[in-house]
Amino acid sequence: MSTLRTLGSAAGAAAVVGGLVLVATPATAADTATVSVLHGIPNTPVDVYANGERLIDDFQPGTLTDALTLPAGAYDLAIFPADAPDGSGEPLLEADDVAVPAGANATVVAHLEEDGSPTLTPFVNDASPVAAGQARVTVRHTAAAPAVDVRAGGTPVVEGLTNPDEATLTVPASTITADVTLAGTDTVAIGPADLTLAEGTSTIVYAWGNGEAGYDLAVQTISGMHSMPAGVPGGSAGLADDTSSLPMVAALSVAGLAVAGAGVARVARNRG
C-alpha cells in the first residue's frame, strides 16, 4: 500500500497536477474499470467534473455514488463548490491524468487530511473472492483526526490507524457492533454502529469529518466476491445405494448356472 499512500498524499497537496495512478487489481473486465466516489468533506456540497464535463451535480457530504463502470483511460478530475457557476472559478481540488486501468475497482474519496486540509485519495478496493462463509471488511481513516483504533464488540481489531491509511480483515459473515476510539484509549470518537458483514461481500467503512462538524462513518458495500461450498455431503449408511443388491443378483445368477450345469451333466449321463 505504500505506493498508493504516496500517490494519495501527492494528490493531497490540493490542486496537484499530475500522475495519480490507481493500482490495478488482476484484470477482470477487458477494458473497463469500476469507480465509486465518496464525499467526506463536511459542510461542503460540491460539483465533480471529469475531463471538463460535469460528472456529479450537487454532491452532498456523506454520500457515495453507485459504482460507475468507466472506460479505462486517463481522467482529469476537478471539484468545485456546488454553488459556483458551472465550470468557472477556482476548483477546490483537482487532479489531472488520473489513470483508471482496465479491471481496477477503486473508490475516489474527497476528504480531509489529519490537519483539516481537503484532499482527494484514490483507494484500490480488493474485489478478489473470499472463501465461502466469509466476508471482507476494510476500514479507512479519512477524518481530520489523529490515530484511531477500530473496535468490534468492544475489542480492538485495528489499532493505530492514521489518515489516509486503511486496514483489511477477512471474517466470518456476521453483524458486528463497531466503534472508533482515539488510539490506545477507550474514548469513543465515532459510533457505535451496527454493520452487516454479508457473506461474499466487502464492507468498506470510512471514518470522516472533523471536530467542528462531528465525526461519522460512511459505508460502501461491494458484492459478488462469494465462493462456492466445496461440495455437499449427505449420507453415511448406504441405504440409498442402488447397487447394494448386486452381490445377491450375482449369487442368484451363479446358482442358476450351477443348477443348469448339474442338469446338463445328468442329461449327458442318462444318454451315456
Next chain:
Amino acid sequence: MRPAAASAVLGLALAVGAPTAWALTRPEPAAGIPVEQALPAPAAPAGAGDLPALPTVTARDAAPAAAVAAPAPARISVPAWGVDAPVDAVGIAADGQMELPDDVSRVGWYRFGPAPGADGSAVLAGHVDDREQGTGALYPLKDAAVGDEVTVTDAAGTATRWRVVSRQVITKQALPLDRLFARDGAPRLTLITCGGPFLPEFRSYRDNVVVVAEPVP
C-alpha cells in the same frame, strides 16, 4: 421334458434372468433436461463497446444502515414423494462443504445464497440417510419425476411453488458447484442429496442426486 433337461433350462433362465431383471428394474439415473441446462446461464460480462464517455451518476447516503434479510424458508413439502420436512438455515461446515442438519429428517437451506424465489439458485440439501437414524427426508429424491410439484414455505407462511424439470446423478468431483450455487439468473430451486454407489471405506456416497425445479407460473 425330463427333469434333468428342465433343471438345465430353468437354471440357465435364472442365470440370465436375474441380472437382466435387475438391470431393467433399476431407476433411471436421470430425468428431464440436464441439470446444467436447467440452471440459469452465467451472465456475460459487459464490454466497454457501447459505454457513454461519462455515465449518469446516482448517489446515496453512505451512513450505516440496517440490512433487511430476506425471510428464510421454513418448510419443504412434496406430496408426490411423501415429503414434508422442516428447513433450517445453514452455512459452511469446517471442511468447506455445505453444512447440513445432523437430524436427517430436516433439510438445510444454504443461507448465503438466494432464498427460494429470489434470483439465482436456492439450494436445499439434506442427508440421504444415517447409520443410526435411517433414511433422511430427501431419500426419495432419486426417484423424482419431471413435473413433480414442490412447495417451500417461509416463516411468515408465504409459499413458493416449483415444478421439477431435471434430475441427475452427478459424481461429487464433477458437480457444477458454481451453477448449483449461482446467485444470479432466473429463480430456481435446487435440491441436493447423496446417491449412487456407497463407498464403505469413506462412509460416503460417490455421487450427488441433484433435482432442479422451476417456479410454477
